[in-house]
Amino acid sequence: MSAELSKPGQHLVATGLSAGYDGRAIVSGIDIEALPGTVASIVGPNGSGKSTLLKSLVGVVKVLEGQVKIGDNVVTNTAPEEIAKLGIGYVPQIDDVFPPLSVRENLEIGGYLLPRRDVEASIEAVLESFPRLKSMLTRKAGKLSGGERKMLAMGRVLMLSPSVLVLDEPTANLAPLVATQLLEEYIRGFADAGSTVLLVEQRAKAALRISNWTYVLGGGRIVLSGAPKDLEENPLFVESFLGGAAPTK
Amino acid sequence: MSSFGFGLITAAVLAIATVGFTMQFAVTNVLNLAYGSVMINSAYVTYYLNIHHVTIWLALIGGVITGAVTSWCLNRFIFTPFQRRNLAPITVVIVALGVDLIGTFGLQAVVGSSYVAFHQTAGHEYHFAGMILNGLQLIILGLCAVVLGLIHWLLKYTRLGKAMRATSANPNLARNSGVKTQFIISTTWLISGALCGLAGTVFAMNTGVFEATSAQLYIVLLLAAMFLGGPGEPYGAMFGALIIGLSTEISAAYINPQYKEVIAFLVLLGMLAFRPYGIFGSEKTL
């Protein structure tokens, strides 16, 4: 991860959060935080509300109760375009690119808030990090492979050098090797450079390996949380997520 | 061959109109069936300026502004409030249909039902490639080329145009990237409305005489041209307009011109059987 793609992180905190669709809460009583220079991850079964939670943090889904704070700003139910201005980069689980736009145009929209003269340099920096995209700048995003598309989706948010990255299953559909590289090099590297990462990851083992703190979401609530090495020894966690019995001491 | 010339002019007018129509659909998800009534109202504003001693080409600007402002207001005060309520998309279509009737017959109530015409001269006749085109028709062709060129430039090379396409493709992601989509949508209505006003005026110029309900069936040609090229595809719209414009005018030379709209729909149905998303389209892309 090249240094100019990230900024010093901001503290992201949600307290007493409930959120959902049409006034009906899908997640509730959520307390989570992500600190600068760290990766905080959220794991949990399908339908447990991980995506809904992330969406409520970035203004896409309505917060029904509680508060979201980024740095010193209270951003509860702030419009997504305002959240972007605060330096939050969000990569959704699906619909993560603009299919009819070319790869270059996707990156340009990613840099929409940049001063015009900085856009080109930012595209260069993103291509430095994702060299595979270099040869497909004029191709429509809708024509990319799943992996290329994820790279573009990541590249798009990095255009603004975000201080906080909110990522919803960035490794879904990626080949194991590419997934590991994305997590351990790019995403971990982003945190190591001082930024804040909040990550939803289906594969618990991989999530633990790069996280400083992990939350377990079940039925719309945080059912467990802790540092990776504590969770690895928690029988409940091991049984549900790591597949197997907890290591005996 | 002379019907080919007519077809070309009809296609040029239709192209200007369809590009605006398809932009509204692509960026704001409104199938604006009131488009024809905005066209004819704009033509009437041009007409009133024109008979009050404003030269036709200056009066045309009045028509363009009328189209832009009216369309902006339609979106702001009618379509957006209905969309906010999360009703089924068909509801907005029905609302637009109602607006169309009100716009057309409201105009008729005000201006009466007699035919009017601009103070305009058709100009010299020029012969080439077997076609006979007069000065006015050449100007319409030129206007069409300039307008389509500008739209191409807007969508492909400007920040605003790219934001419009991004908003069309994925509005949530556009907002997450910092695009103020509400502003983009309003601007789209201004621009597409200007195209609508322009189209209405050149449509009236081209038919020579017109009255309040003259553009009532125009929506049929618009729909045919739009779906032919692929809904929400500006380049498809230009292409669809060419096909529909030519086929309706050329067929009119052989069979009753009253059947124009029928021909348009036959062409459309034939095409849809082979490519349901239109020639350029893939579901919805701007």
Ligand SMILES: Nc1ncnc2c1ncn2[C@@H]1O[C@H](COP(=O)(O)OP(=O)(O)OP(=O)(O)O)[C@@H](O)[C@H]1O
């Ligand atoms: N737009 C929506 N409207 C209504 N309900 C929704 C909507 N999106 C999701 N839901 C519901 O909210 C619940 C949580 O969905 P969510 O996508 O947040 O789960 P998730 O944990 O991200 O699952 P996955 O691991 O499959 O991505 C599900 O029961 C889902 O059906």
Ligand SMILES: [Mg+2]
């Ligand atoms: Mg999800």
